[in-house]
Amino acid sequence: MTTGPPASDDAPRTPTAPPRRRPTMKDIAARAGVSPSAVSFALNDRDGVSPGTRARIREVAEELGWQPNSAARALSGERSDCVGLVLARPARTLGVESFFLQLVSGIQEALAARRVALLFQVVEDLDAECATYRRWWAERRVDGVLVVDPRTEDPRPALLASLALPTVVIGDTQLGPGTVAAPGAGATPGTTPPQQPTPTLSPAPLSTIWADDAAAMRSIIDHLHALGHRRIVHIAGLPGLAHTERRVAALRAEAARLGLDARDVRSVCTDYSDEQGAEATRRLLATPHPPTAIVYDNDVMAVAGAAVAAGRGVPVPGALSIVAWDDSPLCRVTHPRLTSLVRDTAGFGRLAAQELLSLLDGAPTRRLQAELPHLEHRESTTRAP
């Protein structure tokens, strides 16, 4: 025995209790009368074991309730069966959005099926997020990571590539409509143009799950335009985020297409907090020609905005139509209930996690498009006054 002190931390100390030592493959081997290697082969579906022996080993393993020691696996197998997710949001905006827990819930569904665990970390900012990746990499904690809130100038893909951590970006770092075939993903080596020195030569696979924000924005604007709205403001989220920029660009493009004035149809950026959503709404309603419709980039700001309107005596939807990007129970508890863009967030997470598992299996990188969201018409939108 290597443990000098008689009782190590979680060894069974009570002699009365049944020995609760976790069974190892050696135990199985002894019980089945074979060598540990045979057990390893049998349980990992590798050949070199006869069907009969395999069955017997499986039986004993079952009987003993054996489960692989993840640390030992990680040490020799070079994989930890663990993926990471870092959420970098200032504490202030934490915990109000329904988005993340839904996303995580979907992610887990996909991971659980493969016995892969999720390492989760909440940090304050992007620097801390990068530090977390470095630490996870150095400690071999994770096999890959899921990246959320991609930005227009995002250091993370390059960092993760240099760390050789398989990655799935949830959302898209690209501004364009996303029809380009896997530009940053390092699709096939050899054809890399020399202009981009390192990023194309990515040592780590990186896939992207993208949502067609432009199409979604079009559907919202078309809906409002059809209702006669001509002054529409988009209260956006954090300006650095790629999807914010995409939505802003999409709004501008759509306004141009419809021949609407850029002063009447525009975006205002916020930090996603209820305070800034309310403040922006207050400012807009105080202008001489207030918008007749406001599109909010999340549910919390939409609810906050609706409250501001109510507080100022601006009837919704009579004088102001409201659309929330992202549905949640919040949008249904207000009065009137908010028209909102419904996305299958859990499904989004599931898709991302499945893609990461594929990458870990060696599948080629991809750009996957998430299901198109749809606009759920409720009472907060109506004809322009």
Place this chain on the structure above:
Amino acid sequence: MTTGPPASDDAPRTPTAPPRRRPTMKDIAARAGVSPSAVSFALNDRDGVSPGTRARIREVAEELGWQPNSAARALSGERSDCVGLVLARPARTLGVESFFLQLVSGIQEALAARRVALLFQVVEDLDAECATYRRWWAERRVDGVLVVDPRTEDPRPALLASLALPTVVIGDTQLGPGTVAAPGAGATPGTTPPQQPTPTLSPAPLSTIWADDAAAMRSIIDHLHALGHRRIVHIAGLPGLAHTERRVAALRAEAARLGLDARDVRSVCTDYSDEQGAEATRRLLATPHPPTAIVYDNDVMAVAGAAVAAGRGVPVPGALSIVAWDDSPLCRVTHPRLTSLVRDTAGFGRLAAQELLSLLDGAPTRRLQAELPHLEHRESTTRAP
């Protein structure tokens, strides 16, 4: 073989890039001209190394950017530097409450300081939660766990005790005021042999962080009572949860103390969802003698209830006062803003995580009381009509 191609997953494939193999202690040893054991001693602050050598080794480790391989540590050191948190909530009620992300955020603060990671899992129900603990135990994934949403009849403490997993229960399984010293910690009902020599010999340490729900409920009821309210309904959460039962009991006791009729002051259980919160409110307002004040067990139901009142033309707080248990931005975006019970949820999580770390260090189990919450008076409560 897990990977078809000969190159292993994270071996440096690009000759141009610097060899990105993670440095090991052996590398440090070679570079510092000592044996690997000396490196281990030096980096773990064990004696047996001279100050000079120790400094040199530290320097080299720093220079190489060495970080311990968590798998190897876990394998030999018997600790994974990882703790687990399982959230068992039906998907429907997920992601609306602000509570969990705040809690997790606080937990991480405490864990990050000690380089302990958090394994996070969202599951559907209690059975799945228990299965997760078993799996984590079998796979040696975690050194300990944080348990949330304790119930009155809770199988988890016994399970975790039998698995010898150090545990901190966030909230309290007890119904009473909580002065009893950790009674349910080591009791394993089924396996207790008749001799039973030492009941204090608990197989796994279990600490509890408890919040004084009774005092909190008293402060709310006293506030409402002082405002003249005599018909007060408490729209509670899930009936199985210990804190729900505590609040219900506290309400009953307080009503008795104030000499209020149990038909006028009572609790109604829900599942925390906005739907049930709204439905309960609707039913209450339709009775011949509707309550003049409602206390909601979470923010989402409170907002939903306020919306129902608004929809039915019941002025808040004119005809109905509303109190939300747990503050969040939600309570500030409604109109009027909701009076709510403010707790330091992140602090709660921090405390729990610190306690778990203490347990892992071998500290004795404790019952810690969380900071008392306070009632934030806003516009949703006023004198009874």
Place this chain on the structure above:
DNA sequence: CCGTTCACCTAATGCGGTTTAGCAACCAAG
């Protein structure tokens, strides 16, 4: 002056798996 202690370091072992090399038995072919 020699045995003992002590400080400092090295060698070796084990954690629980995976993986490669090797070995015995069996079968078909020569």
Place this chain on the structure above:
DNA sequence: CTTGGTTGCTAAACCGCATTAGGTGAACGG
């Protein structure tokens, strides 16, 4: 009856770290 190739298994090395048992030289005490 030997040869060569499978088949089915075992032995052994290894992953990166912690730990324990040795082993060396210097200081020390008698």
